[in-house]
Amino acid sequence: MASVGFGIIGCGNIGPVHAAAIALEKRAKLIGVSDVVEASAQKLAGQYGAQAYGDYRKMLENPKVEAVCLCVPSGLRAEIAVACALAGKHILSEKPLDVTTKRIDKIIAATEKAKVLLGCIFQSRFSDDALQIRRAIDEGRFGKLILGDAAIKWYRSQAYYDSGAWRGTWKLDGGGCLMNQGIHQIDLLQWFMGPVKTVRAQTALVGHTGLEVEDLATAILEFENGAHGVIEGSTAIWPGHPARVEVHGTAGSAVLEDGKLKSWAFEKRKPIDKKIEATFDRASVLGSGAGDPLKGLSSEGHRRQIADFARAIREGGRPTVEGREGRVAVNLIEKIYEAARTGKTVRVA
Template identity: 45%
Template sequence: MSDTAIRFGIIGAGVAGRYHAQAIAQTPGARLMAVCAGHPERATALADAFNARVEPDVAALLACDDIDAVCICTPSGQHAEQGIAAAKAGKHVLVEKPLAITLADADALIDACRTAGVHLGVALQRRTDPDFCAAREAIAAGALGRPILGVVTIPYLRTQTYYDSAAWRGTWALDGGGALMNQGIHLVDLLIWLMGDEIVEVQAHTATLAHTIEVEDCAGATLRFASGALGTIAATTAAAPGFPHRVEVYGTQGGIQIEGEAIVRWETIHHAPPASLHVTSGSGRQEAGAGAYPTGISAIGHTRILGDFVAAIRECRQPLVSGSEARRALAVVLAIYESAREGKPVRPG
């Protein structure tokens, strides 16, 4: 593809839509052309803020000849249908997490993009953090020895007002789940990526303990990896006032602890931290960030994922987080839900 700008449309004008608009504005070689949303007034506000136009609906936006790629920032249950429509219209697709809310829909979206010859990327943006990338490379090179335990803790707060703010929130049909599917999938993905291993079995419990919603606001799961390593995931959106999440990987020669968006400890028997990896000095308290409110994350992750997506289109390569990569975390979350329903261990699909 030539060096002309990759022209984007955004479907959805909520919190995620604004993050994507900011990312496009900050990415050389990207330009926002149009926005559409179920709430026209939100589409107008977002388009006006970023010098774009409003299209009346998804079909109209996808019919535009001056749009090369779309960012799908709608409720999770709409991602697959809209992504498939975009692929059939010949548009590259960057979808906000999760990729879809069922594996059948995820596979249909992946297949549609492959058939159409368009790129599919997913906004699991923590994979773009330079420190996390350096940590992953070091773990893969054996800096922690053989990984034996992976831990994810997500003590978030989302108020009832948050769930009541939009009819889709907290529903199975459009949110696809609660603390794990909406908030926790980022950290499930990060754990799988850092461990460099597949989760082959989960055993779980879920509950709705503090909100009036269909989905879970509390979940706990034990994990077994293909290598024999074990793990745990604990997630809630009822931990007032909200705390930073933690992701930890321990091996036979050391461990890493991530709190919020910072690596707070890297300690091994034989290996110093990689020179490119920054460890927060001391035991400084991390801000709750996303643990306390949905907009409690920097836009830099979305800007990096958008920049990589633009580069992937130009270089005819897979994006950093492809559809098949994003499917792995989705499969684990869905297996946790199945295990909680059935009361037995489940192998992710």
């Protein structure tokens, strides 16, 4: 398979992780990188032998760029994505796809009209153990799903929020510990448990100053299938703990920490269970964002998702996490914020 030419827009924290992931993936080749801070683009381009652009629109004119990774601040994506779609480029966007479902709908409409693929980065779905849980759910091994939890008890310093004017704002971050950090586990929770029907919630700002958004949130969910759920999120808990997702049913339970299974128990055992249990002590392929936004993050999850996206482009298929899937988590988080604001139980679907 001929490799797919990629461009990156936004060379801040996560742009270099995309560049490293593309360099590791044979189905992808980095052609260009762009940043309004031209020095950032030049530095990253120099590391990977790519072309640097100050204006992403110039990069879109390069026919070798077939797909674009959107790594700009979350609330800047809709306009850039529409320009990418009009230029005929496939789009693999960082999470959240944008900061509101209204803005995400513009991206989806533009990509559908231009017939280009739209993917949303949720690298946590690509860990081997998350895939094991999904498989066990499909095989009915959990029995009736009755409880699902996501706990993101992380730490982000005041300096982290102060490092970019967009951080912690409604307009460009779209929310706090749920919209920026917890969204990965919220996506996994819905992927495992199914659509959420209703939510009650509370949010607060407890450990930082100058933020418009929450650094503490709790939500109680009812899923469409009748299961219950709890989301706990924070970026104010020192020193930060592994992000956890738990799936519980009448015939089995699984606990995932930073993409790694820590508990795996079924009423009816299968031979594969022993092999899975033997990997409990292994490090996660995803790394951990518990205490630092990037120090613990590995590029392997991104590499797997970029490979999946490139395969979809070359083989005429669909990416595993499409734009519409990326919209689901943002919709739930919007409803959590509404429930916290109004004190009411809010219908999600």
